[in-house]
Amino acid sequence: MSTPPNAPAAPAAPAPPGTPAAAAALALGDDALVLSHRLGEWAGHAPVLEEEVALANIALDLLGQARLLLSLAGDEDELAFLREERAFRNTQLVEQPNGDFARTMARQLYFSVYQELVYDRLAAGGGLFAPIAAKAVKEVAYHRDHAEQWTLRLGDGTEESHRRMAAGLTELWRFTGELFQPMEGLGLDAAAMAELESEWSERITAVLRRATLPLPEGPRHSGWTAGAGRQGLHTEPFGRMLAEMQHLHRSHPGASW
């Protein structure tokens, strides 16, 4: 993601470091960056060519969002390639390994429904994030639709596809509560996040019902659930992912095309 000469600068003035706005930019930017990288791992491995292209396109949209958001928090390349694992503020959901295609679609469904709701609110709010969110929310609508269609197709498909889709949804269920932690810098307090969460639940429930899939059981908050990614605590597979993502930049500092 090195910047080509004379590439346009980020459209907005960056948020001062250490402020809640900068922290929020980092959180949203890291979600987009990490999920983009995970989806990119499908290149050369997707079940059909159309999906290869689709996942790469979704990854590209997310990378574009990540560049704008991270530029609000600092230097995009430094933030992406030179931070240690504990400095990343993405949720644990987006760092989870791809697994099979159904599991990737489960992750995509959970995340894109959440992301569309958040961007929709940010776009309407008129703050620092509004221009980016207003642009990105239209792209995310396509990502969400893509994930929904696959959830329907796999859930209401064969016995095997149903089993795999249900398994992916269940395995990732405990990572979904973290998405709704209040974030001061976004202007979304606990009440706003609770409202967003109930809307998310409604939408997920409706899609799964149409897909003849059971709503996963088990807790999404506290106890044995996940949820410290925003505080810099990540799951084991994330370290390996970062090593791969950062290795080229760290091995050849300052290299360019």
Place this chain on the structure above:
Amino acid sequence: MTPTALEERLRELAGSVPDPELPMLTLAELGVVRGLRLLGPGRVEVELTPTYTGCPAVGTMAADIERILREDGIPEVTVRTVLSPPWTTDAISPEGRRKLQESGIAPPRPGGAAAAGGPVPVELSLRCPNCGSTDTTLLSRFSSTACKALRRCDACREPFDHFKEL
């Protein structure tokens, strides 16, 4: 502020640059050149809006605009990206739509994504750019670039790209 005659002319020049990924369209026809201002003698600022957030062509567009204006005698060209209001497929000119159609790409329907029923397009209203049949099937929501979907015509059996409503 009303643009001067020189600004008008330079904006037209900047708009005449072909899109790097859809070279049958100019940037003006695509609707991505938002404005051009003369900041001083030999100093120009161009406002460019990306079609998609992650559009990898933005860097090339900026470089091409800079080159064509330099060749016209403007030594200092700044290309600034603007996001608001977000670009929509409604910004593509009628001429641009005609050229897309001619090149085998079904143009976006007017009204943006909302009018097309969100990301799920109304199937019937989309014509095959090769034979004109409305009997077409969506193969994939994402195609050769982020802005296109892949469809197949069930009448002539040709696959084709559709510029998605955004």
